[in-house]
Amino acid sequence: MRKKIIAGNWKMHKTPAEALQLVNELKVKTVNIEKVDMVVCPPYLAILTVRAVLKETPIRVGAQNLFWENEGAYTGEISAPMLVDAGCTYVIIGHSERRQYFHETDETINRKIKKALEFRLKPIFCIGETLEQREAGQTFTVLKTQLDGGLQDIDASAMQNIIIAYEPVWAIGTGRNATPEQAQEAHQFIRSSLAEKFGRPIADELRIQYGGSVKPENVEALLSQPDVDGALVGGASLKADSFAKIIEAAEHLSKH
Numbered sequence: 216m217r218k219k220i221i222a223g224n225w226k227m228h229k230t231p232a233e234a235l236q237l238v239n240e241l242k243v244k245t246v247n248i249e250k251v252d253m254v255v256c257p258p259y260l261a262i263l264t265v266r267a268v269l270k271e272t273p274i275r276v277g278a279q280n281l282f283w284e285n286e287g288a289y290t291g292e293i294s295a296p297m298l299v300d301a302g303c304t305y306v307i308i309g310h311s312e313r314r315q316y317f318h319e320t321d322e323t324i325n326r327k328i329k330k331a332l333e334f335r336l337k338p339i340f341c342i343g344e345t346l347e348q349r350e351a352g353q354t355f356t357v358l359k360t361q362l363d364g365g366l367q368d369i370d371a372s373a374m375q376n377i378i379i380a381y382e383p384v385w386a387i388g389t390g391r392n393a394t395p396e397q398a399q400e401a402h403q404f405i406r407s408s409l410a411e412k413f414g415r416p417i418a419d420e421l422r423i424q425y426g427g428s429v430k431p432e433n434v435e436a437l438l439s440q441p442d443v444d445g446a447l448v449g450g451a452s453l454k455a456d457s458f459a460k461i462i463e464a465a466e467h468l469s470k471h
């Protein structure tokens with residue numbers, strides 16, 4: 216059984232003071248959670264504060280990006296060893312907003328995934344098609360290209376440390392989530408592509424999160440799909456109440 220994993224991607228929200236308040240509330244609301252992996256990904260500046268509050272809890276901290284060199288003259292960038300030192304366990308890589316606004320490519324994403332793995336950070340590797348691509352019937356081709364590019368030269372043995380997040384671009388921040396059937400169809404395709412690449416046993420262990428307008432109201436239907444192993448949550452992770460409700464739904468489903 217794959218353990219469900221719920222991660223909050225805060226994007227460019229929350230000052231360190233606001234972050235402190237949010238995780239203090241979240242910590243209290245999640246004391247009874249046992250069967251779900253929980254992650255929050257604050258902006259870099261809030262990571263240390265958040266980690267200090269969550270240190271004695273099962274909630275892990277992730278970053279939203281990293282650079283592929285360990286150190287050097289790369290103004291404005293943050294490296295894997297810095298994230299490890301700050302207490303991060305996970306790092307989101309290849310989010311569609313980074314592909315769109317910061318020109319990340321499958322090749323740079325691949326370099327980042329390799330660097331994260333080298334430092335034992337668990338990549339949450341994001342893939343997903345745009346509306347235009349979906350309407351042109353290109354969804355599977357796009358997913359396959361992103362998977363092949365992002366995971367190039369990655370050993371099968373490293374796959375146990377990678378989480379895939381399927382985030383259809385048209386569902387992000389739009390309030391229009393993929394239907395459970397659409398999510399399942401994409402997740403099943405992703406899992407079979409990875410089975411071809413790395414073998415069935417590895418693909419069967421791998422966790423695939425869905426992301427895109429996940430809310431307390433729709434999470435149960437999405438997580439009930441056989442290949443949906445968690446959620447990467449944007450907007451609804453910015454309030455302790457809604458994020459805790461999403462985690463509780465995952466916990467509830469894991470008990471049956």
Ligand code: 13P
Nearest residue numbers: 224387388427428449450
């Ligand atoms: P929303 O949940 O706000 O749609 O964002 C999803 C997302 O991009 C998470 O990485």
